[in-house]
Amino acid sequence: MTELDRAFTFHIEGPLTDAHTLPANVLVQILENAQRAFELIGMQVEGKTVKSRARLAKSSAEKFQLICQLPVHGCYAMPVVVGGASNDLFAPEQAAAATKIFIDLMIGIQGRDRHEMANVLIDGSIRKRVLESIKGMLPQFGSGWRLDVHDATGVNVASLGDWSASFIDELTVPAEELAAAQTVTGELRNIDFAARKLTILYPVTRREMDCFYPEELEDLLFKNRRDLLQVTGMMILDDSGIPKAIDDVTDIREVDLSPFSFSRLERETLVLTAKRPLKFVPVLDESSQYICLRDESLGIEIFAETRQKVAIELDEQIAMLWLEYALADDDSLDQIAQELKQRLLLNFDGVTHAA
Known part of the structure; x- marks a missing residue:
């Protein structure tokens, strides 16, 4: 040995x-x-x-x-x-x-x-x-x-x-739980390790919400104990249809607003590469439930609950903009769209392949 x-x-x-x-x-x-x-x-x-x-x-x-x-x-x-x-x-x-x-x-x-x-x-x-x-x-x-x-x-x-x-x-996580899971962002108020329960303040209703997690996620609580957490699991609603608790928690994470970076995507017949990595700075919306990305120069506007969904949507929007504007004939675009096309061509190199 x-x-x-x-x-x-x-x-x-x-x-x-x-x-x-x-x-x-x-x-x-x-x-x-x-x-x-x-x-x-x-x-x-x-x-x-x-x-x-x-x-x-x-x-x-x-x-x-x-x-x-x-x-x-x-x-x-x-x-x-x-x-x-x-x-x-x-x-x-x-x-x-x-x-x-x-x-x-x-x-x-x-x-x-x-x-x-x-x-x-x-x-x-x-x-x-x-x-x-x-x-x-x-x-x-x-x-x-x-x-x-x-x-x-x-x-x-x-x-x-x-x-x-x-x-x-x-x-x-079982497939049915992944499909049905929802993510809520809230301020951490309390952790009860004996009951395997954490309590967050849900900003939308300003009410406290209990979240019940399995034993194997306990380590996440020791690493993620900042004020603002994202908790993913099965939403429980009250009689009025308002969220009151989360059961079967599958993930606990601090809200991460570090910049998004875009370098390359491959999708179906399209390969798109940024000439230099692009940075997008996310922010939370007023409800703190959605991570938002905006870039007016590239026509990008994204709202999603998690970084994963934002990353997927960012790829989809950039691919859509390239296909609908960068590859379009100038004659089919008005002046504003032509300017967007030029900005896209300035920022990206694209290759399309036959299906």
Whole structure:
């Protein structure tokens, strides 16, 4: 058993690493959630079962500690070795086993391989918690960066982006719940860990709303305890049809208003690339329930409840504008539309293929 069996590298790709640097909050996001994933994987390696908060003893946690080495010059590469100081004779072997599980999970997520997920992590409760931790490592929708994992030999074994979070949702939430789930934004007022309940103030009605979450989402509450939260689950209405509670919570996130980045889209017969990455600054509407993007120069106006929906709508609107204006004959456009066409041609390169 050598150190290579416990080593891999995180590569962060995208415009935010153009200067070979990385914002501290992104690095913390990746490493903090990766460490939690390894601690959970360590429970399976040690043959333990999940209890209330699924915490490893300090002596066990050290065996699965991520040791960061000096960053490598490039996009932004962070070499990692698994395993801190431990007197356990089997610690290197167990750290290597956890590393293999982690890399296999990343490969399975990239390949959208449901069968692989179940084989790699047999315990469903541990698997769900690990996947939530990996989801926390990933870029937010529209952030414009990508997380690659290279093995100890430098081979890129997995590339994960914001799209990977959707597959994790499909793995951890029943399809009927995903289809029926709604997202509410509110101010955090109280957390009752014993009852697995958080209370938010719903801005639309100025009433408090109780939200009931499953045990495996408890970690999210420790990481997302700011004033404004987005809670996704099954909406419960009162007799007047007004939301009063959320049951079967599937996600808890801080409201993220960091800029959206657009670089490229591929859709059916269209490949569209921004000549330089475009940034869009989101804001909340007056009700705090919708994230809004506007760009008057490009004719973009988007309202959606979550970053994921905003990112999807942004792609759809840009594709629609390109097809209806950039590719249109000047004779079919009035003066304002022709000016929009020129701005689109100035910002994007497009290629269309036969169906």
